[in-house]
Amino acid sequence: MAGATANTSAHRRRGIRTDVIGALNLFRGSDEPFTGTEMEIAQAMAKIAAIALIQERALRERNLLAAQLQAALNSRVIIEQAKGMIAEYLTVTVDDAFKLLRNYAHYHNRKLSEVASDVVDRRIPSAALGRPQGQQS
Numbered sequence: 001m002a003g004a005t006a007n008t009s010a011h012r013r014r015g016i017r018t019d020v021i022g023a024l025n026l027f028r029g030s031d032e033p034f035t036g037t038e039m040e041i042a043q044a045m046a047k048i049a050a051i052a053l054i055q056e057r058a059l060r061e062r063n064l065l066a067a068q069l070q071a072a073l074n075s076r077v078i079i080e081q082a083k084g085m086i087a088e089y090l091t092v093t094v095d096d097a098f099k100l101l102r103n104y105a106h107y108h109n110r111k112l113s114e115v116a117s118d119v120v121d122r123r124i125p126s127a128a129l130g131r132p133q134g135q136q137s
Contacts, residue, residue, distance in 0.1 A: 021050055075113035082116035089126035100129040 024046040026034065034042070079101070086097035104124070105115040118124040 021053060022046070024049060075116075078113055078120055079116040082119040085119060086126050086129060090129070104129045 024042055026038075026042055028034070079098075082101055083094050083097040086092065086100055087094045090097070090100070092100070101115060101119065102112060104110075105112045108115070115124065119126065119129070
């Protein structure tokens with residue numbers, strides 16, 4: 001930085017852990033050292049910045065978790081619908097319907113939720129999933 005002849009950093013650590021989560025860099029145009037009061041102010045500012053960073057990280061992680069849980073719930077609902085449709089159309093148990101769905105996904109290298117969605121939307125007919133071994137119409 002042009003004109004800066006003195007600088008220092010106020011590090012912030014998270015809780016009792018020793019991980020440094022940031023540093024507040026201070027620059028001065030003269031070569032006189034920073035005073036104790038200035039360093040206290042810098043430490044207070046670094047503490048406030050650290051709290052903001054920790055809260056932002058926690059919020060981001062909470063939002064990510066909420067999105068993942070919602071996606072899992074949505075996926076589970078679709079899978080349950082597909083199991084019910086398959087069980088009804090092929091007159092098999094719900095457990096057998098799940099096995100057919102899972103096997104189809106495995107053999108076609110697709111996600112179970114995608115196959116279930118295609119069954120519910122009738123892009124994959126129930127008959128295409130086959131029947132469990134030993135089961136006849």
